[in-house]
Amino acid sequence: MSRSPRTWGLTAVEIVIAVAVATGGVAALEGVTPAEGLGILYLLAVLAIAIRRGQLAALLTALLSVLTFNFLFITPRHRLEIAHSRDVVNLVVLLIAAIVVGRLASIGRERAAEAESRARIAAAREREAKLLAEVASSILPGRSIAAQLRIIGNLVAATTGATAARVALEHAPSPGADELALPLHGPRTAWLYVTRDASWSRGEIERIAEPLGRLIDVAVERERVADQAAETEASRRAEVAKTAVLHAISHDLRSPLTAIATAVGGLRATLVTEAEREELIDVINEETARLGKLVDDLLDLSRIESGAVAPRADWTDLRDVVASAVMQSRSDARIEVELPEDLPLVRADAAQLERVFSNLIDNAVKFSPPGEPVRITGGASGGRVVVRVSDRGPGIPRKDRLRVFEPFFRSAGDRSSGSGLGLSISRGFVEANGGQIILQPGADAGTSFAVSFPAARPSPDGPPADGADAGPGPEAAEPRARAPR
Amino acid sequence: MTTPAPRVLVVDDEPQIVRGLKIILRSAGYAVEAAETKAEAMASLASRPPDALVLDLVLPDGSGVELVGEIRRWSQLPVLVLSAVGDEREKVRALDAGADDYVTKPFGTDELLARLRALLRRSLEPGGTPEVELGELVIDLQDRRVIRSGREVHLTPIEFDIVRVLAQHQGRLVMHRQLLQEVWGPQYVDETHYLRVHMAHIRAKLENDPSRPRYLITEPGVGYRLRDPST
Numbered sequence: 001m002s003r004s005p006r007t008w009g010l011t012a013v014e015i016v017i018a019v020a021v022a023t024g025g026v027a028a029l030e031g032v033t034p035a036e037g038l039g040i041l042y043l044l045a046v047l048a049i050a051i052r053r054g055q056l057a058a059l060l061t062a063l064l065s066v067l068t069f070n071f072l073f074i075t076p077r078h079r080l081e082i083a084h085s086r087d088v089v090n091l092v093v094l095l096i097a098a099i100v101v102g103r104l105a106s107i108g109r110e111r112a113a114e115a116e117s118r119a120r121i122a123a124a125r126e127r128e129a130k131l132l133a134e135v136a137s138s139i140l141p142g143r144s145i146a147a148q149l150r151i152i153g154n155l156v157a158a159t160t161g162a163t164a165a166r167v168a169l170e171h172a173p174s175p176g177a178d179e180l181a182l183p184l185h186g187p188r189t190a191w192l193y194v195t196r197d198a199s200w201s202r203g204e205i206e207r208i209a210e211p212l213g214r215l216i217d218v219a220v221e222r223e224r225v226a227d228q229a230a231e232t233e234a235s236r237r238a239e240v241a242k243t244a245v246l247h248a249i250s251h252d253l254r255s256p257l258t259a260i261a262t263a264v265g266g267l268r269a270t271l272v273t274e275a276e277r278e279e280l281i282d283v284i285n286e287e288t289a290r291l292g293k294l295v296d297d298l299l300d301l302s303r304i305e306s307g308a309v310a311p312r313a314d315w316t317d318l319r320d321v322v323a324s325a326v327m328q329s330r331s332d333a334r335i336e337v338e339l340p341e342d343l344p345l346v347r348a349d350a351a352q353l354e355r356v357f358s359n360l361i362d363n364a365v366k367f368s369p370p371g372e373p374v375r376i377t378g379g380a381s382g383g384r385v386v387v388r389v390s391d392r393g394p395g396i397p398r399k400d401r402l403r404v405f406e407p408f409f410r411s412a413g414d415r416s417s418g419s420g421l422g423l424s425i426s427r428g429f430v431e432a433n434g435g436q437i438i439l440q441p442g443a444d445a446g447t448s449f450a451v452s453f454p455a456a457r458p459s460p461d462g463p464p465a466d467g468a469d470a471g472p473g474p475e476a477a478e479p480r481a482r483a484p485r
Numbered sequence: 486m487t488t489p490a491p492r493v494l495v496v497d498d499e500p501q502i503v504r505g506l507k508i509i510l511r512s513a514g515y516a517v518e519a520a521e522t523k524a525e526a527m528a529s530l531a532s533r534p535p536d537a538l539v540l541d542l543v544l545p546d547g548s549g550v551e552l553v554g555e556i557r558r559w560s561q562l563p564v565l566v567l568s569a570v571g572d573e574r575e576k577v578r579a580l581d582a583g584a585d586d587y588v589t590k591p592f593g594t595d596e597l598l599a600r601l602r603a604l605l606r607r608s609l610e611p612g613g614t615p616e617v618e619l620g621e622l623v624i625d626l627q628d629r630r631v632i633r634s635g636r637e638v639h640l641t642p643i644e645f646d647i648v649r650v651l652a653q654h655q656g657r658l659v660m661h662r663q664l665l666q667e668v669w670g671p672q673y674v675d676e677t678h679y680l681r682v683h684m685a686h687i688r689a690k691l692e693n694d695p696s697r698p699r700y701l702i703t704e705p706g707v708g709y710r711l712r713d714p715s716t
Binding site for chain 2: 250251254255256257258259260261262263264265266268269270271272276279280283286287
């Protein structure tokens with residue numbers, strides 16, 4: 001027990017008061033009862049001091065009580081002498097009783113104090129545990145580590161009663177002027193900074209440093225693992241896509257090859273009629289063309305994907321491009337072109353755009369029901385020129401709409417002989433030329449692909465706004481890159 | 486021709502392949518019908534059962550494997566599968582489901598016709614013959630002897646049994662499981678290494694160049710086939 005002199009002074013005063021009160025009591029009752037029997041009143045004084053001030057003070061009180069009682073009430077009075085042996089016994093009993101009572105009372109007092117301090121410690125532990133639990137539950141997947149550290153700082157500030165607290169992952173501490181810096185132990189070096197106005201003592205905050213450090217480590221580790229998992233997933237998806245493309249290519253190459261090989265086998269057979277020979281030769285011709293188209297498409301696609309398209313941009317009239325694409329269509333399906341005569345020019349590679357519209361027209365023809373025409377419409381608005389290629393076919397199921405531009409993608413039920421590359425090549429060419437292609441599901445049925453480019457001049461009259469080198473004047477509207485592929 | 490032409494149903498959704506196949510099969514003396522989908526094939530099988538089926542594994546309304554499974558519930562109709570490199574797993578599933586043999590696309594016409602002939606021989610002439618002649622080999626199933634270029638070759642009983650099973654299915658694919666079951670018994674159907682060891686010994690005795698077999702052909706991952714080198 002370390003007590004300050006001030007506490008001892010107070011204790012002495014209390015002892016004197018307690019003994020004086022007991023003495024007053026004895027003096028007051030002396031007329032009623034013989035004084036010798038009233039020594040028991042001093043036990044009350046001892047008891048009071050024992051409870052308030054502990055065992056040593058109680059012992060002093062007992063001694064002072066015995067001396068005072070002896071001096072004031074035991075014959076001969078006002079001397080510290082004892083005349084009767086009976087009084088000696090009385091005083092000794094009083095002294096022993098005082099000591100025992102003092103001891104018992106002070107034990108009770110210590111127990112109470114112990115319980116109180118235990119409760120205080122328990123409360124402190126509870127606050128720590130609550131803080132750590134909150135920190136632990138704030139470590140959620142999907143949050144960035146910076147956000148997690150910010151949340152942890154706020155929790156620490158709220159719990160420790162500080163205006164602010166923050167956690168930083170750094171090797172050396174860099175506290176602000178009014179901040180305490182505490183190392184957070186763990187596999188990573190991190191520092192906790194708490195403003196000095198915290199209601200927790202430095203020692204109390206230090207107690208949470210280690211578990212906090214471990215939790216932060218968990219958060220950091222978790223983010224790392226999540227990053228890694230995302231990376232693995234991405235490369236797995238790329239692998240799956242690659243496999244799908246390889247599978248599609250091999251299937252698309254093999255079907256015409258098989259048809260050709262079969263037809264050649266048929267030509268070699270002995271019992272084949274002239275008509276059958278013609279048919280087999282047709283098969284070989286058609287499938288050779290299909291293979292050639294597939295190889296062209298694959299080449300285009302690889303050029304687009306490697307960014308090697310290099311459009312030769314020039315003043316281009318989309319009406320000419322569309323007309324040329326329509327003429328190339330070998331199908332005898334009806335194609336209705338309704339493009340306004342004042343359609344603005346665009347700056348693009350006409351040959352590439354012709355490929356785009358050829359693909360879109362072939363596609364539309366393929367899905368058109370017999371007798372239904374493919375329609376090509378367009379116009380200019382908002383500084384853009386739009387051309388739409390629409391069919392009245394079955395339309396593209398909602399779930400497939402996002403995927404139609406992927407290479408080799410075919411809607412379920414598409415049993416056509418196309419490569420599944422036309423739309424991705426179209427998009428590649430359109431985007432390389434600064435345009436946009438979007439799928440617009442028809443209002444009633446059918447599909448419409450809208451290709452749009454920035455208009456190259458604001459009005460259809462007058463020469464193009466820029467560049468004498470581009471060849472201003474009406475003749476510039478003539479598409480130049482109309483050379484066949 | 487005194488007997489009617491055997492009827493073959495071709496199931497494939499590639500019209501250009503079907504056009505060629507029809508002509509080839511017709512010129513080889515078959516009556517040919519074609520179906521593009523599983524559903525069409527089932528309808529055709531139900532209304533006019535053919536003598537053999539040539540089946541593409543990838544159909545627009547399902548897998549050829551499923552079709553084989555359904556057919557095998559009620560028919561032992563010979564089924565020749567058209568498979569592709571890359572579809573090996575599907576091919577094995579089709580064979581497990583009961584398909585009899587396969588050719589890989591793009592296939593040679595002669596190969597296709599030889600396989601089809603072997604399949605139809607099985608179903609049209611049950612019983613088989615006691616003696617099988619293949620080029621310079623004569624396999625006498627009754628006396629358990631193999632004669633090569635006029636001289637008897639000594640085979641152990643197991644070796645002869647392997648040759649016997651292959652000869653009874655001459656020209657046709659015999660899967661590992663079937664061979665193991667018929668020679669060793671049903672509890673040995675997974676012990677394919679038995680076959681590799683014995684096949685090496687048999688080839689050493691019967692083939693001119695065991696590393697380039699002419700008679701005993703390996704179908705990788707599936708089984709073996711005893712082939713007549715003259716066809």
